[in-house]
Amino acid sequence: MTRAPASLIVALLAILLGGCSSSPVSSFYRLKPDANLTVLSTAVPLFVVVNPVTIPALVDRPQIVISLADNQVWPDEFQRWAEPLKGNIQRTIAADLAVLLGSEHVSVYASDSGGLPAWRVRVDIMQFDSVLSGMATVDAQWTIWSPGNAAPIVGHTVAREPVQGQAYDALVAAHDRALGLVSRDVAAAILKNLPASGSSAHN
Template identity: 45%
Template structure:
């Protein structure tokens, strides 16, 4: 029977080898919002209530993993860099936050959160493209509509935003997406400010 003193170093060595083979821990990312108030924000539009959503995203990026484009026809699902929340919900949250900042007198919330009050307007967003290229930039193409809940024709718009990354890592990529969504939010805010 082997001696305990001989087995102990072998066990420590085996544990160290297994630890070295372990996968790195996953990192989770959330989009952030920040938009300055619109200069042309009209006092007559103060107090409007706006629900943002639903937001649809392409099936290719509608997953926990951050999807990175590696060439014109190839993508990589990054198992260790993930979205902290479903992407469509996070986009709705950020655009709602941006609209609340752009239109300080308005009450704005993500549609999925619900509320006791009925909104005056609903903003629907269909993300056509959500492209992420490490060390280069991002592209967001969004079709959106601003609809008065009480009736009337919706105002439809399209935002196509390219934003360069400030670094080569995933954090810089997520920050670039946040800046691109700020521009989409400004486009929607301008439509909400239209009489």
Template identity: 45%
Template sequence: MNRLAILILCTFTALFAGCASTQPSKFYTLSPSAMPAGAASANLSISVGPVSIPASVDRPQILVRTGPNQVSLAEYDRWAAPLKSDIARVIADNLASMLGTPQVSVFPQSSAAEATYRAGIDVLRFESELGKGATLDVLWTVSSRTKGPSRSGRTTMTEPVQGDGYAELVAAHSRALGRLSGEIAATIREFEAQKP
């Protein structure tokens, strides 16, 4: 009888010790690039989206590449918001700063339908390698609400990670999105310069 009681006590002790050692989750968010504001353009409005991302990264956990054909889910390192929403928010913030306009919305907000330009974003690759780099491969289209110009482009880059942690990896993705935003902003500036 004593052996059974000791076995039960040991089992419960091991279970409680396992539960107590669970590490807390850490949450990360992409951030806009710190760029100087462009010349103010009060009548310029932009809608960002829709944004599509690969199904493999459309999850709360950060997906990390660990080999040529292998990835790993970081169970305790997670996105604070859905990734495609965070990407749209950051690009919108970057464009507002780069183009000097507060009128930048994220599709499908009601103000998006009346925007002068729409920037559609199709993320083909959003890859993360701890201590190495953040890879972004995006097809984007900038179109005018009127029957004006439309231009598509493809931006592919790997931004080096400046450290070994997840915070540094997310910062590298933020820098990559800043460079992508710069290409979109340059296209919108070209369209504006061509107006009569």
């Protein structure tokens, strides 16, 4: 069998490597707490645990899923979440609640309550819609269990935030704000249902 000349092999490798270098490079994004949030009331050292979040199967993937039309979506192979979306949403809501409640005891881990009774929050994301240069929409149903109270507090928030730009960074920032609105409703419900003495954090 005739061997290819070494010079030809080097040339082919150069072409292949050149082609690889021109391939699109993936970008990775993560949600973060809404920087515009402030404490809603006098800070109360509540223990709050945010349970695992559920999200639609459509967006439960590494790619950021863009809505193109009513019945058409596009998972962008080169624009991705840096970590599983449901875990990122869970931690973002916990961080938002920590600011809104003025508490250092908001966590995604039950063990962080130190054995003291904790408020528990579950968020089910029904819709996580992304439109570039359009709107970020988060439709969330949430449930809160207060310490010593068997009756849960149930609520529903539909948050729509305009995407202030054409890039994916602007889209992700809009989702940060939308999740902040969900967290604000959850925090307000917790504060509304505090005992008059505010002693639920210590009982």
